[in-house]
Amino acid sequence: MTRLRIEGEGITTSEFGFAELAQLPGQITDVSQLVPGREGGGVRLHSLLEAVGRTSAGTYLTLESADGTFAASVPLEAVREAIIVYRLADGPLPPHKGGPFRFLIPQVEHCTTGEVDACANVKHLGCIRLSQEPGRDTRPTSAAAHALLHTHTGHSS
Ligand SMILES: Nc1nc2c(c(=O)[nH]1)N[C@H]1C(S)=C(S)[C@@H](COP(=O)(O)O)O[C@H]1N2
Ligand SMILES: [Mo]
Numbered sequence: 001m002t003r004l005r006i007e008g009e010g011i012t013t014s015e016f017g018f019a020e021l022a023q024l025p026g027q028i029t030d031v032s033q034l035v036p037g038r039e040g041g042g043v044r045l046h047s048l049l050e051a052v053g054r055t056s057a058g059t060y061l062t063l064e065s066a067d068g069t070f071a072a073s074v075p076l077e078a079v080r081e082a083i084i085v086y087r088l089a090d091g092p093l094p095p096h097k098g099g100p101f102r103f104l105i106p107q108v109e110h111c112t113t114g115e116v117d118a119c120a121n122v123k124h125l126g127c128i129r130l131s132q133e134p135g136r137d138t139r140p141t142s143a144a145a146h147a148l149l150h151t152h153t154g155h156s157s
Contacts, residue, residue, distance in 0.1 A: 002066065004084070004101045008130030011052045018100070021086045024051055028083055034106045040093050042085035042104065048128070058130025063103050066126030073135040078116040081106050084125070098123030112146055
């Protein structure tokens with residue numbers, strides 16, 4: 001069973017599977033209510049951070065895909081409203097929707113527009129890491145690199 005790991009400064013390393021995520025407070029039954037055009041259900045990032053006893057220690061959040069091929073590091077403050085999408089109807093979020101775990105930032109800016117943009121909506125999320133300094137970030141920085149990435153991964157945006 002795939003699990004989502006949370007680790008870093010000031011927290012207890014923890015792992016969450018579908019069942020654990022479903023038991024947290026802060027459930028979002030239908031993410032399309034918050035992010036038009038998106039499907040599935042999720043839980044607020046804030047609930048996960050509370051569950052692992054987050055103190056004020058970490059200021060950056062690094063989101064890494066389970067296979068390690070993609071990572072984005074963003075200020076925690078800027079993604080306070082983020083959601084971990086983990087379900088579609090009663091089952092897990094399928095891989096073609098970015099599952100089993102997908103980071104989703106409501107009202108995010110377009111790709112390559114800043115420190116927090118749509119590229120930080122990491123799919124197939126494996127690990128969330130808290131740190132004082134920015135962490136690993138493989139997001140494309142140029143339009144050309146971005147176009148290439150989209151070609152390779154079949155992005156729709
Ligand atoms: N694991 C993983 N997550 C990823 C990417 C990727 O290549 N791998 N691309 C990112 C980029 S650049 C964008 S713009 C969004 C696109 O997500 P969408 O196709 O659902 O809009 O996913 C992000 N999450
Ligand atoms: Mo992107």
